[in-house]
Amino acid sequence: MAVETFTDVIEAIFTKMQVRYGATWLRQWEGVDMNLVKSDWGNELSGFARNLEPLRYALRNLPDRCPNVSQFHAIANSCPLPEFKQLEAPRASEKVVAEQIAKQTELKAAMAPRHDPKAWAKALVNRAEAGENIRPIALKFARQALGTEGKQKWQ
Structure with a gap:
């Protein structure tokens, strides 16, 4: 299922936490309106709305004990930057290089x-x-x- 809104992202995070931590996860919110908890998490994690990779990283690297929103945010912030391979510089043909040198030589002579x-x-x-x-x-x-x-x- 494709995630459509950031609310869906928060729902997915809560589902993962519930599966991972079970009753421990649910017990910490006992007596609190779960919609308020999710809203708080949504506000705290809204900076990741444009780039969800840090949140995926945090879900792949959950600690042994249930994290609170600040701890989860810190894990997401520790997401390593993507590595990009540098492309090899294009090689100019010898003909093009010779033409450019000739143009520069002509220009230099004209400006002398x-x-x-x-x-x-x-x-x-x-x-x-x-x-x-x-x-x-x-x-x-x-x-x-x-x-x-x-x-x-x-x-």
Whole structure:
């Protein structure tokens, strides 16, 4: 019979306990409305409503003496986590790897600077060293860009 609601789960637990512990199980609830007892167990164990495996584990590992709801809850909490086998990583074909390396190489070449970003500064300094008359502020900026005069934060 398939379990339909969590109330059915609690009923199944009580049935198992009654079979396992017999009169001892029933005697501990003598004089108490059994519906209230089941309701209490349902409230205490409601955290397992989405995953019943810990409750199955607790039923497979019952102690010699009748557990109360707290003890049963503790047994359920000690349920080991399921073991999952790790899948082997898929292997890429050599053709795909070669294609991807080629794409990365092309991309790297496309992103590489085509010219020296400080070429203007080098040209101004070379012209000044060759004796050409260069404005002092332009020469100062060129030397700063090359890091030969005045240290800037960005250098």
